[in-house]
Amino acid sequence: MKLGVLFSGGKDSVFACRRAMKRNQVACLITLISENQDSYMFHTPNIDRAGVLAEAMDIPILAWTTRGEEELELEDLKAAIARAREEYGIQGVVTGAIESVYQSSRVQRICRDLDLWCFNPLWQIDQVGYLRLLLREGFRVMIIGVFAYPLDESWLGKELDEEVIEKLERLQNRYRINPSGEGGELETFVLDGPILKKRVEVVKFSKIYDNYRGCLQIADLRLVEKLEK
Amino acid sequence: MLIVDLCYEKDSLSRYEFVDPIVQVVRKSGRRYRIRHFSDLGGGETDAEGGVILCGTALKDNSYAGRIEEFSWIRTFDGPILGICAGMQVIASVFGGKIVPWPEIGLKEIQVISETPLLGEPRSITGYHLHNYGVDLPPDFDLVAGSSDNVQAFKRRGHQVYGIIFHPEVRNKWIIERFCQLE
Structure with missing residues (x-):
């Protein structure tokens, strides 16, 4: 399956990508650059460096800017994922969510609306x-x-x-x-x-x-x- | 305990999300367990000591629903069974109920309406839903939570066979722990 990984450059999205790559093709990384430092949905510190990490992983990255306003940022995420489907032909989305029902249920809804698979390979993992x-x-x-x-x-x-x-x-x-x-x-x-x-x-x-x-x-x-x- | 992976293929990317969290709870309970993909079960699984857990699947994954005959062994299995989401739909189908469209995502209130060894006494609990389909109550099954057109949990009369449509591995691990204690 061709997949897009929601990507911040932090350990969870990188490790989710690692698991996705075992049996699937990661066609692109999708990064939301939030202008709001306190975004509810997205990792913000050094997010502009995610592109360098994508280069290190040799995977194309789709960077999308969002104002980071609660709930409205979900429309931006949806637009970014839809673009990833157009550009890279992804059939599903991978996230590094572990416990957050807030984040994961929102991504699940977006994937359902776009008729895409949704994978959370770190879900409920024992953190230590x-x-x-x-x-x-x-x-x-x-x-x-x-x-x-x-x-x-x-x-x-x-x-x-x-x-x-x-x-x-x-x-x-x-x-x-x-x-x-x-x-x-x-x-x-x-x-x-x-x-x-x-x-x-x-x-x-x-x-x-x-x-x-x-x-x-x-x-x-x-x-x-x-x-x- | 036999933990059955219902995902679209063996060793899929969904296994981390729908099987591993169940395994984690069963392991902590001290129960011995083994994990099998449903396609590897030939029907001779009637000796699974400690019961069977049928795990859930990704929202877009309904392949199990087209392969219900591969689960006919649960009809004669003589021990506790817990079907989670897709697993509940499989139990409903095998025992003469129906899988019906019923999309829900996220945390929802659930009314437990009758007392059972698994869910305890009637009260309201909050559970995590992730499904496009639900079930009609099969014959000889009692409603345990929800209502007749919104079946959240059911139990086979006279047997420790349960189905729950929400995901107990999220915020309700006690349900799996309690299932591990059933005889």
Whole structure:
């Protein structure tokens, strides 16, 4: 089946793409660029860098701008998916939704209206187990946004590893933080993984942070050839 | 426990979404389980210790509905069965009910109207729906939740055979946990 993956460059959409590629053809990535930093539907930090990741994965990307207003942004998403069907002949859409009934039921409705298949290959996945799976499969993931107490500035720029996972697990028990950031607690950017033909190197960045809300803004990044194993 | 994958093909991309979440709950319950795609079941599955769960499918996936004869073994299976969404539609078809158009997506209130070991006493619960089709109540089945033209859950009279149209793996994992305890 030819599929389009709703894509942000964060770990969930990249890993959903990985699962989709096992038995299907990912014909394009679909990225919604929201002008509203607090979008209900879409990942926003460094979304403009998704194109670089698409290049690293060697998959065409369809970028679509939305004003990011609640519910109206769904019309933009629908238009973007319809365009992906026209341009790339996709028969279905893949998302990285894990728990969000809000997001997934809206995407399901859009797919039904457009008569497309809808796949959510991370749906209900055990979040801590999933973070470890990312490491086992060779993904390198950087934290680029924090949006919940007690995630402070020190988390920005951290790379996911066993120590970080254990910390998130403790925060889950104590503060009910979703360890994979499904509740919008944190946002990530993928630097490397088995479906990337080149790896991403962040050359220059800055941090904006205040009171448990912050972003790592990537100012410059480049793609680096990977050594043959 | 036998967990049956009803998706359009074996090892499909939908399996992560409709089978794995069920497996996760059954595993946590401590029950032994095995997973089979429905096309691999030849009818000799009458020995599935601990019962059978028939999983749901993607909204656009109705291939199971054209292959109901491959599920005729559930008619003589002598143990608990839980049909989720597509699985409920299969149970309805096998036992003489009908699959009827009935689209619903998202969280909805569900009225439990009669007490059963699976859903407990009558009350209102919230469940996640994802279906284009529902069912007419088959003969010898009792309505457990919803109404006669909006069958949310049913039970075969005198048997631990249940169907629920919503997805218990989303926000109602207790239903699957409770099913794992049924004898």
